[in-house]
Amino acid sequence: MIDGKLVEDVTVELLRKAAVYLPHDVKAALERSYDDEKDDTAKAQLKTILENIALAGEKGLPMCQDTGVHLFYVDLCGIRDSATISGSEASRHVGKHNVSWITDAIAQGVRRATREVPLRPNTVNPLTRENPGDNTGMHMPHINFRTSDNDYLEITVMMKGAGSENMSCMRMLTPSQGVAGIKEFVLESLVSAGGNPCPPVILGIGIGGSADICTCLAKEALLRPLGTHHHDEKIALLERELYDALKDIGIGPMGLGGRTTLLGVHVEYADCHTASLPVAVNFQCWAARRATARIYEDGRVEYPSHDGGK
Amino acid sequence: MISEKHLSLPLSEDDVRSFHLGDAVRLSGVIYTARDEAHMRILGVMEKGDSLPVDFKDSAVFHCGPIMQKNDDGWKVVAAGPTTSSRMNALEPGFIEKTGVRAVIGKGGMNEKTLDAMKKYGCVYLAMTGGAALVAADHIKGIKGVYWAELGEPEAVWVLEVEDFGPLTVAMDAHGGSIYEDVRRNVEKNLPEIKSKLGLKQ
Ligand code: SF4
Numbered sequence: 397m398i399d400g401k402l403v404e405d406v407t408v409e410l411l412r413k414a415a416v417y418l419p420h421d422v423k424a425a426l427e428r429s430y431d432d433e434k435d436d437t438a439k440a441q442l443k444t445i446l447e448n449i450a451l452a453g454e455k456g457l458p459m460c461q462d463t464g465v466h467l468f469y470v471d472l473c474g475i476r477d478s479a480t481i482s483g484s485e486a487s488r489h490v491g492k493h494n495v496s497w498i499t500d501a502i503a504q505g506v507r508r509a510t511r512e513v514p515l516r517p518n519t520v521n522p523l524t525r526e527n528p529g530d531n532t533g534m535h536m537p538h539i540n541f542r543t544s545d546n547d548y549l550e551i552t553v554m555m556k557g558a559g560s561e562n563m564s565c566m567r568m569l570t571p572s573q574g575v576a577g578i579k580e581f582v583l584e585s586l587v588s589a590g591g592n593p594c595p596p597v598i599l600g601i602g603i604g605g606s607a608d609i610c611t612c613l614a615k616e617a618l619l620r621p622l623g624t625h626h627h628d629e630k631i632a633l634l635e636r637e638l639y640d641a642l643k644d645i646g647i648g649p650m651g652l653g654g655r656t657t658l659l660g661v662h663v664e665y666a667d668c669h670t671a672s673l674p675v676a677v678n679f680q681c682w683a684a685r686r687a688t689a690r691i692y693e694d695g696r697v698e699y700p701s702h703d704g705g706k
Numbered sequence: 707m708i709s710e711k712h713l714s715l716p717l718s719e720d721d722v723r724s725f726h727l728g729d730a731v732r733l734s735g736v737i738y739t740a741r742d743e744a745h746m747r748i749l750g751v752m753e754k755g756d757s758l759p760v761d762f763k764d765s766a767v768f769h770c771g772p773i774m775q776k777n778d779d780g781w782k783v784v785a786a787g788p789t790t791s792s793r794m795n796a797l798e799p800g801f802i803e804k805t806g807v808r809a810v811i812g813k814g815g816m817n818e819k820t821l822d823a824m825k826k827y828g829c830v831y832l833a834m835t836g837g838a839a840l841v842a843a844d845h846i847k848g849i850k851g852v853y854w855a856e857l858g859e860p861e862a863v864w865v866l867e868v869e870d871f872g873p874l875t876v877a878m879d880a881h882g883g884s885i886y887e888d889v890r891r892n893v894e895k896n897l898p899e900i901k902s903k904l905g906l907k908q
Contacts, residue, residue, distance in 0.1 A: 437728055437875055437885075441835050444873055448838040461773045461785035461839040514784060516773040516860060525743075527858040559790045559813070559836060579904045587893060591886065592790050592814040594836035641903035646892045650836055651814055652877060653889045683837045 398549055398691050400501040406689045406697055407505025410553045411466065412513050414687035415458040418449055419701045421622040422659065422684045429596055429649075429656040438654025442596075445649070445682055460683045463515040464555035466506055466537040469619065470498060471550040499539055502551075506530070506537045518558075540612075548690040552619060552701075555685040560593035566602075566611050566676035578603060578675050579638065585677040586642060591651015594681035598622065598660045599638070602676040605666030614678035617662035619686060626663055635661050649682075659684075712870060716764035717808040719828035725876045727883045731832060732872035736850065736865060737766040737811070741789055743861040745797040747854060752804045759853045760863060762805035766832070769794060769812035771860025773839075774849070781849045783866070787839035788813040791831070799823035811874060815886035821878050831878035833885075845871045 418426075426449070430442040452459035472495065507530045509515055517529045519536045531537065544550070565585050569577045582601060589597075602613030625632035639661040648654030659682070668674060688701040713721060715735025725731065738760055740748065751758055772786035791812030794801075798810065798820040808829050810816070813836035824830060834842065848867040855862045877885040898908055 440730070440873060440875070444835040444838045444841055448835070448841045451840040451844065455840065457840060458773065458785050459840060460837040461771065461787050462789070462837075463773070514773060514775055516771065516785075517858065518860070520858070529858075557837075562790065562793075576904075576906055579906055583897075583900065583904070583906075587897075590814065590890070591836075592792055594813065637904065641900050644896060645900060646896050647889060650833060651889060652833060652875060652885050653892065681837060 397695055398693065400497050400504075402691065402695060402697075403498055403501035403551070404505040404508070406551060406691060407502050407553075408509045408512060409699070410551060410687045410689050411506065411509035411515065411555070413699060413702045414553055414555050414685040415463050415513055415515060416452050416456055417702055418459070418684065419621065419686060422682070423449060425622050425659045426596070426682060429659070433649075433654055433656050435648065435654035437652050438648045438656060441649035441652060441654075442656060458513060458515065459685075460557060461516055462557035462559065463513075463518065464557045464685070465518055466531060467554045467556055467615070468502055468537055468539040469542060469552040469554075469616075470495075470502075470539055471542050471544040471546060495541055502537055502539055503532050506532055546690075548692045550688060550690050552686060552688040554615075554619065557681060557683065560597065560679040560681040563589040563593045563679045564611075564614070564677065566607060566614070566674065568607060569673040569675055571671065571673050573673060575634070577673065581675055582638060582677055583642065586645065586647070589679055590647060593679040594683065595647055595649055595651060596656045596659045596682050598662065598680040598684055599642075599658065600678040600680060601638075601661065601663045602678070603663060603665040603674070604668035605674060606668065606672075607674050609666050610674040610676040611678075613664035613666060614676040617664040618678060618680045618684070620662050622660045628665070631663050631665055635663050638663075710873070715766060717766070718764065719808070722808050722828055722830045723880045725830050725879055727876055727879050727885050727888075729876040730872070731874045731876060732870040733766060733809070733874065734869050734871065735765075735867075737768050737868055737871065738762060739768045739770045739772065739862075739864040739866065741769060741771050741861050742793055742797075743857045744854060744863045745794050745801055747857075749797060749800055749804065760851075760865060762807040764806065764808050766809035766811055767801070767805075767807050768866070769810070770842075772843075772864060774859055774864070781852065783843050783846045783849060785839035786843045786846060786866075787837050788834040788842070790814045790836075791816050795820060802827050802829050815877060815884065821882060821884050821887075824878055824880055825882045828880050830876055830880055831884075832874035833877035834872070834874055842871070845869055
């Protein structure tokens with residue numbers, strides 16, 4: 397049975413795992429970078445990062461003090477919520493559920509994790525800057541509900557720190573600026589971010605859709621494990637081209653110079669209006685904290701991002 | 707391998723003027739956290755001619771919003787890495803001038819006006835590895851006080867007793883030198899090749 401209590405407990409565990417342990421792909425990429433780095437200062441930065449990751453695991457504490465704002469992605473299909481499913485198979489597959497209980501359970505999990513992990517109380521009112529102290533508030537935690545054909549409920553959390561998020565940018569290019577315009581914009585964004593987003597970084601790039609859609613896609617691109625490429629060949633090629641060219645920019649770990657600036661470049665796209673070309677860049681710092689849980693109907697839970705589960 | 711300099715606070719002007727770009731430094735003594743809100747408060751208080759609860763003179767300001775936990779014996783530091791210093795760009799030159807602080811610890815570097823103020827008043831920027839919050843916390847031996855707690859945990863001013871705090875890298879010195887400036891020039895030098903790899907016009 398999947399109920400509010402289980403979703404709350406899983407939320408706490410997801411936030412703990414994300415805050416304390418990096419996903420395998422990110423950790424491996426950082427280790428490779430350390431081995432490849434030649435510059436003394438840069439190597440010292442990467443060494444400190446690796447020591448810090450090890451320390452987090454040993455102590456069971458958050459690796460970075462900025463435990464971010466909490467962005468959740470919930471893939472809905474497959475939850476059998478007897479109170480809300482009318483019984484028809486069709487309604488199950490279009491994800492027609494009353495989901496407010498999930499929203500409540502996740503918010504409750506965030507409150508508990510803030511005390512128990514602990515996480516830094518980061519969310520404030522944007523105007524008064526008042527801090528309720530528990531990481532909840534208007535639209536926070538932020539939950540994106542999506543539908544899927546899975547037979548489990550999947551919840552992914554991303555903890556997004558401000559250092560990297562503050563470097564985000566989006567622009568409405570004109571169609572005539574084309575692919576070259578996109579590349580220019582990405583290059584310009586990376587140069588102006590410099591050392592602020594705690595490089596080495598992962599670049600999430602969203603292309604097309606509309607102003608809001610490309611911004612969301614840029615963020616979602618960061619959910620993909622490092623080393624994976626977009627299934628569309630043209631997009632995968634763009635990812636490789638950007639990575640190969642930009643990795644030698646020389647910003648280096650923490651902007652102190654060196655060869656390690658990028659861990660990866662991920663691109664997502666949506667078709668767009670014939671008269672526009674929206675593009676957005678989202679930066680992910682080395683502390684790429686995300687975690688995914690799959691909750692099965694019998695209450696079994698897997699954490700594929702951290703268990704090495706499939 | 708870079709050799710490390712171990713120094714005790716307070717720092718003298720001679721101390722900081724002897725630092726060179728790229729030096730690895732560790733500090734022991736008392737340092738203070740301050741972020742955007744605290745910087746604004748401190749400058750506001752000083753402008754009015756009122757006295758501050760803490761004295762930054764010859765000490766170090768740490769751009770940090772830590773995770774703290776309160777238990778029966780008081781506050782305990784959980785995680786305390788540096789925050790992005792450039793957010794304080796507009797406030798730091800005045801802060802350096804008015805408080806007489808000798809070292810700014812943060813990440814990402816600061817602007818030219820801050821570099822000028824560092825040169826003029828004798829102050830350095832020490833870069834700490836961003837996100838390495840537990841390595842940093844490991845060198846914080848005690849919390850000696852907290853001011854303006856109503857600003858919230860991240861924004862309050864925490865008085866920290868540190869031992870061999872670091873690793874820190876001298877990234878902006880007291881002679882107008884800045885690693886960030888060197889890196890920026892190097893990036894600019896690399897741009898033509900990157901653009902040609904991307905098939906972009908120069
Ligand atoms: S940018 Fe990332 S690693 Fe750096 S301080 Fe912020 S959350 Fe931590």
